[in-house]
Amino acid sequence: MYQGNYSYLHVFILHGFSDHPKLEKILSGVVTVFYLTTLLGNTAIILASLLDSHLHTPMYFFLRNLSFLDLCFTTSIVPQMLVNLWGPDKTISYVGCVIQLYVFMWLGSIECLLLAVMSYDRFTAICKPLHYLVIMNPHLCLKMVITVWSISFANSVVLCTLTLNLPRCGSNLLDTFLCEVPAMVKVACVDTTTVEMSVFALGFVIVLTPLILILTSYGYIAKAVLKMKSKAGQRKAVNTCGSHLTVVSIFYGTIIYMYLQPGNSVSKDQGKFITLFYTIITPSLNPLIYTLRNKDMKDALKKLMRVNHESTKKKKRET
Template identity: 45%
Template sequence: MLRGNQSYITEFLLLGLTTDPKQQTWLFASFLIMYLINVFGNSVIIAAIQGDARLHTPMYFFLSSLSLVDICFTTVIVPQMLVNMLTQRKTIPFAQCLTQMYFFVAFGITDSFLLAAMAIDRYVAICNPLHYTTTMSPRRCLLLVTVSWVVSHLHSLTHTILMAQLSFCRSNVIRHFFCDVQPLLTLSCSDTSVNELLAFTEGSFVIMSPFIFIIISYVYITRAVLRVPSGGGRYKVFSTCGSHLTVVALFYGTIISVYIRPSSTYSITKDRVVTVIYTVVTPMLNPFIYSLRNKDMKQALRKLTRRSE
């Protein structure tokens, strides 16, 4: 499409992680395996929770919701990347690129809100156990999950609408393996100040506010645990929170380093590697993190295994 003397872009070229055919072969195999492990592992977690009445509690309700989002989060990115590696056709239409960006941002923010909901659940269970049943009622748990989805999708929709209004008339090469906000902004020939301001302010808010809730929750949890007289009691409490803290550290340790900063400091090579961790590796590891140290989950998985035999 032409406007004046400028040719406006209708599709982008995703360079991926590498252009070396030899490296693409083992990368294709690696990402395919990680994706299948992610889908299978998180599906098993959901099935185990649904199939065991003892796990029909707020904590496991949030965990099954997180597993569902993790599957969706990775599915938005990896299949398209695998197709690009397999066919060597790396182009993606503008509309499809925006769609991918929309769902990537939406599911990523939903992940962070669900992690915050899980932290609040642990805070109520440990610090206010007598009021746990009424505070974390099924209705309130459902409301927390619903709000997480709605706020995340509204946030993503705002970014997508603003991005759709930009003009792209320079290079159409995205030096990334999927359509993300920052790589697209660097290609625009329009004024992106509003987009960048929104990404840094409102974007920081929706990422950091759940993180702050998590930090505050664990400050109170730590204070409560330190009052427990027996060492065994402290270990039991911390073991129930250890899995969640591990996932939080993996998720926020990478995502903050990419998004909570001005776009002028964006580094293609560094951020591409870090992005792989929170988009592919962390969702794949979550089922193992939550099941290996959780006695109830192990029992539910054994029950599921016996049922499938």
């Protein structure tokens, strides 16, 4: 059935954790819990920051974008993953795999660039506080977000198109739980050096360049904080940057550990668990990190809960 070139394949088989059926049952429960946490947490952040006028600032504008991104990122992966974990059928349609491939690459690239934009926002707020609202005006913030989504989309189109054009000679078994570029490249039956070099070059631009900008921004931030004479000012600066820096550390830590390891040092299953961590668990941690360290966000969430509670009581009285 699955003979000939890749273009004639109708389905892909996502091997995932098929060698460990008992582990699949446990993972399905864990993934479901973290997915629901991601949906509830990020939706709450978006609603709270929209409804509270005190949070209509550049910092929370970018945070809303990050929360929306995490919702889209996990939703592009989890439903198909749960279907494969719950049942014996480990397939995904050709069209579904192509869509997931492009969307996964697009949204993953956005997160790298968006975290860099958020670090620039914090740099401007702390190092140039008197000019902050002038520099980070709504027009510039919107322009930066549109640029991030556009550059990431272009990156996804280039890399995924190069990958899909590789002949696979009838091979449709992907040793992973989602359609991603490395897994697709591995099943190609031709020399993939050109594609791998392209992936490395664009990966350097999309992953390492934002990281360099983030580290540079926090270098200037640290210098500015150390010069502050007020302890209260230092604590406020640390609190506003702490959440973002924690998210950056978790996100980039897992990606660097995954992709900068020597070729044979990461086992197949270990690689799958690391991918599972930064695609499923990290997006669910972001709302927790931002709410625990942010008084304004906690107050906004309490206000949202009160409004929801009062609305529920009113409906009960009317019925």
